[in-house]
């Protein structure tokens with residue numbers, strides 16, 4: 001492809017060389033560079049891509065896009081731009097010929113609920129015999145093929161490549177989880193969204209966004225990028241704030257909710273452990289919905305999916321079937337083992353709010369104790385301390401017994417994490433035991449449980465590894481729980 005076509009719309013200064021040439025690919029990682037390619041140097045959080053320019057040139061890069069005035073005696077073209085992440089997004093969209101112009105792209109953002117809503121929507125579209133791809137926490141799924149990805153929302157170059165692959169596979173719809181990181185780091189810039197969905201906002205990722213206002217503003221960007229529908233949770237305070245802003249946009253605002261006035265609402269809700277039945281009220285009809293997951297969270301999450309499908313023209317009977325066909329979602333209140341009232345459940349809850357919702361959902365169905373296994377991922381900043389405090393408060397007040405352990409400590413000192421969690425549990429008079437080794441913590445919870453107890457293993461959900469330092473160790477909590485159960489007699 002001609003370099004000039006790829007650079008269309010980009011503001012740049014030519015530092016050296018010629019822009020009239022052919023290029024074959026783009027890379028933002030020097031290790032992926034091929035001959036005759038563009039290398040985009042990104043100033044990262046941990047390393048600086050500008051330090052890899054020489055290695056990119058050695059591997060065959062003929063064009064370098066950088067944020068600084070780079071000098072080299074090599075025969076390459078150097079372009080300087082203000083923001084290389086934004087430039088990467090633009091040239092990637094140009095390179096793949098703006099695939100989102102031809103896709104029905106649905107973006108979903110918010111702290112919790114993104115994955116389950118995308119599974120509900122996927123199921124509804126499949127019921128409607130409409131092809132739909134998925135990009136999110138669990139990976140990228142195109143035509144039932146799962147491609148593992150590092151981030152919930154991949155880097156712009158990878159995204160545009162996935163969108164182009166979807167068109168090649170005749171997939172017309174794509175449901176994408178859009179993280180606040182992706183919005184802030186321009187991963188989704190130059191993508192065209194038909195619909196945006198907002199779930200809720202509670203403290204998370206504050207190491208990147210500094211405070212809740214910044215976190216909200218990052219999420220709010222998605223709703224400036226949509227063409228048709230903005231679908232917003234009216235029960236969430238930040239949702240109401242967003243709806244108030246979005247109502248003046250050129251797109252149509254749709255609200256969903258249980259407790260507040262909304263365009264798509266749920267009434268007559270009947271909860272049980274294995275499913276929830278409710279009436280969904282749309283502007284044209286009211287029908288019964290059966291969700292095969294417990295609690296109010298999944299009523300709200302299914303309402304978001306119903307709103308999205310309804311306003312995208314899918315008949316209500318098809319929506320009903322689509323929701324009903326979701327039999328469970330990996331790592332989302334996933335029942336690993338159940339015998340009468342005894343249950344072992346794995347859930348992704350790793351924030352104060354999500355943990356409270358998970359325990360409150362289980363409480364009405366627990367005949368015995370709720371034994372919670374959880375860990376906190378946080379640092380010693382003000383926000384980090386708030387997270388230790390908040391999660392410990394929830395554990396102390398809502399669970400009967402907590403086994404505190406490690407989640408993914410990553411680069412944080414495991415001893416410091418345990419110490420902070422213990423101190424926070426003490427502060428809230430929690431009943432707890434501390435076992436840093438997560439496998440031993442799960443085994444202990446199973447060993448001390450009685451026949452009516454509910455064990456909630458919270459934090460990792462669908463994840464299959466534990467990250468300690470720079471090591472990513474295979475970790476299967478379902479297997480650990482089942483092995484411990486096999487050895488146990490009640």
Ligand SMILES: CC(=O)N[C@H]1[C@@H](OP(=O)(O)OP(=O)(O)OC[C@H]2O[C@@H](n3ccc(=O)[nH]c3=O)[C@H](O)[C@@H]2O)O[C@H](CO)[C@@H](O)[C@@H]1O[C@H](C)C(=O)N[C@@H](C)C(=O)N[C@H](CCC(=O)O)C(=O)O
Pocket residue numbers: 028029030031041042043044045046047048049050052137150151152153154155179180181182
């Ligand atoms: C903090 C953060 O967002 N980091 C992201 C960021 O990494 P970074 O800026 O630190 O990149 P880096 O590793 O320092 O490298 C800088 C540049 O040098 C390049 N490089 C590096 C080494 C080399 O040999 N050659 C080379 O060219 C890298 O490719 C990169 O372009 O840019 C990378 C490329 O896009 C991302 O993969 C990476 O996500 C890391 C893995 C991450 O954990 N991100 C999390 C915080 C995140 O984004 N999470 C959200 C989910 C949140 C949710 O679920 O709610 C997500 O969307 O996944």
